[in-house]
Amino acid sequence: MIPSGVKRILEKHQVMPDQRILVALSGGADSMALLNALLMLGYNCEAAHCNFHLRGDESDEDERFVTDYCREKQVPLHIKHFDTQEESRQKGISIEMAARELRYQWFWELVEKMGFHRLATGHHGDDMIETFFLNLARGTGVRGLRGMRECNEALLRPLLAFRREEIEKWCFQNQIPFRTDSSNLDTAYQRNFIRHNILPEMEKLNPSFFSTMQRNFKNIDDVWQVFLNHMEELKHQLLAREGEHMLIPIRLIREHPQREVVLFEILRPYGFNGATISEIIESFEGIPGKQFFSQNYRLVRDRYNLILLPRDTEEAEVFYIENGQGEVLTGSLSLRLKQYEVNKDFKFSRDPQCIHLDADCIDFPLKVRRWHQGDLFRPLGMEKFKKLSDFFVDEKLSRVEKEKVWLLLSGEDIAWVVGYRIDDRFKVTKTTKNILEIRI
Secondary structure, eight states, rough: OOOHHHHHHHHTOOOTTTTTEEEOOOOOOOHHHHHHHHHHHHHOOOOOOEOOOOOTTHHHHHHHHHHHHHHHHOOOOOEEEEOHHHHHHHHHHOOOOOHHHHHHHHHHHHHHHTSSSSOOOOOBBHHHHHHHHHHHHHOOOHHHSSOOOOOEOOOEEEEEOHHHHHHHHHHHHHTOOOOGGGGOOOSSSSEEEEEEIIIHHHHHHOOOOOHHHHHHHHHHHHHHHHHHHHHHHHHHOOOEEEETTEEEEHHHHHHHHTTHHHHHHGGGGGGGGGGHHHHHHGGGSSSOOOEEEEEEEEEOOOEEEEEEEEEEOOOOOOOOTTTHHHHHHHHOOOOEEEEEEEOOTOOOOOOTTTTEEEEOOOSSSEEEEEOOOEEEOOOOSSOOOOOOOHHHHHTTTOHHHTTEEEEEEEETTTEETTTTTBBBBGGOTTTOOEEEEEEE
């Protein structure tokens, strides 16, 4: 029963017997059944066991049990100890979530380091239904209601078609020992609460609840595939790239009847959660400039677009240009300089990418830095100073564009807002004898 079902799943996903499989082995009925079914089918298996130290001696007894069993079956076993409670405390997450993150991080490290083709876990159909209700309570959206995948890249779950009781019955029939985790009875854990309190009530309402949920997962997945196809079309319509930046037109998001779910699917791969998506949409009614952050990305609500960009560390470098230096090259700035005497053929540049300054007004070394709030300069043609922040408003620069602005300073005076405007105090006049030309 179990081996034939496992074989069908493995053949469906083209898993060959000579491929090395790492089996997540807790010692419970599901993982023990999976390991034995794979061995019966002739697959090349090794096992990985996590000791989370959450149940005192019981955790250590689980470790001894799987160690003895794998030694008897001549299955190579990998063991890892975790301080799960400390991980939970440091990250501010539940014990369940901490254990999940720890084990999968280690499993995938083993897969990569030791060259396993697949990672196999003993998740079964009841696990999938419990996860459905957990995700329903958490509000994960349709994505979280689809159920688990039999095969998700290198991750295999060959037991999803089976119930917990079927797996335990098969273990008893084939004299396969397993351990029962006493914490499975503790309804303080969310999954256990669902298992012991909610699912029995659902089965009272519908004795065929398990098979009904299996069909529901298939239907939800079909709907999800339609949605994904629609989202791919929308992404082509909505997204534009400019270098490292991605632009999302606010008007098109605002007008979409399912704007929240659309924006969530666009931004989810970049680490933004549902609560942040709601805040972003609320910002459409406010003034531009508000920012939103995920772990690795920043989203800026500009006038007409949402601007998505990597969270690079702020460039706080200061560069100096010595007299006679011919160029400055950094990751985001390239300047070429030359000095010469004024002659009759000289023509003043009106190109913001190439400027001419009165070299005799310049104090070397020149300084190049990012702009700061409170910076002032005298734009060419003006007699009064102007705040750079006000100048940027006049130039209609977005927040992201402002953050990229460099300044060229002579002493502590701004000589050039690089790429935009020189300062009137350093302009070329009729009395200028020597020119400093700087080209981006």
